[in-house]
Amino acid sequence: MKSNLLKYKGIHPGIVLDRELKKRSIKERPFALSIGEHPQTLNKITAGKRNIPIGLALRIERTLKLAEGTISLLQTYYNIEKEKKKEKISPDLSLIRNILFWDTSIEQIDWQKQSRAVIERIFEKGNDDEKNEITRFYGKAKVASTINTIKRRPMRIQSKSK
Known part of the structure; x- marks a missing residue:
């Protein structure tokens, strides 16, 4: 052996x-x-x-x-x-605000399995430093392909009724 x-x-x-x-x-x-x-x-x-x-x-x-x-x-x-x-398995967490992941513990995130959700959340609510760190971690190609496949929800404009 x-x-x-x-x-x-x-x-x-x-x-x-x-x-x-x-x-x-x-x-x-x-x-x-x-x-x-x-x-x-x-x-x-x-x-x-x-x-x-x-x-x-x-x-x-x-x-x-x-x-x-x-x-x-x-x-x-x-x-x-x-x-x-x-x-x-994780990006530099000192560059990412915990508040972005208010619904879960940031230490418990599986950064590979949940990459789509992470990228979507960071690019929806994150600042430039957070976006740069996620791009560095996942790579430009993965971030770009994920962003391109995110379905945009149409915004509803509510009219004020009197």
């Missing part, structure tokens, strides 16, 4: 562990009990929902006869990849 370590770089180590267990025809529950871990904990790890602490990683490596540090390195690579993704 050591030679394949770079191949799994950035993948959750639990998913790699799950694959290794299946490859060796080892059932998850008996394996968990054999290393002194709760089966539910191991299940969350192999589903990629929980990190592997170093102590558990060492027990897994000893039991599966893996090179010491293999699982820990995979966990570290995964954590690094996760941190890199965090850096890339």
Whole structure:
């Protein structure tokens, strides 16, 4: 597995562990009990929902006869990849007023999935600095195509009746 370590770089180590267990025809529950871990904990790890602490990683490596540090390195690579993704996923929030997103927490916005709504809101109610930051973050082409597809609502002029 050591030679394949770079191949799994950035993948959750639990998913790699799950694959290794299946490859060796080892059932998850008996394996968990054999290393002194709760089966539910191991299940969350192999589903990629929980990190592997170093102590558990060492027990897994000893039991599966893996090179010491293999699982820990995979966990570290995964954590690094996760941190890199965090850096890339949002614009500079110091340039965007929270009031523009009054109906939601600005920290909870998925900037990729909700790009159309974000661009629409910023270009409808934002100032020049906010528009420039969103253009920098998404790119001119994406902003231009989104703005061109926004359906403009016709304005109604209400007459005053006496």
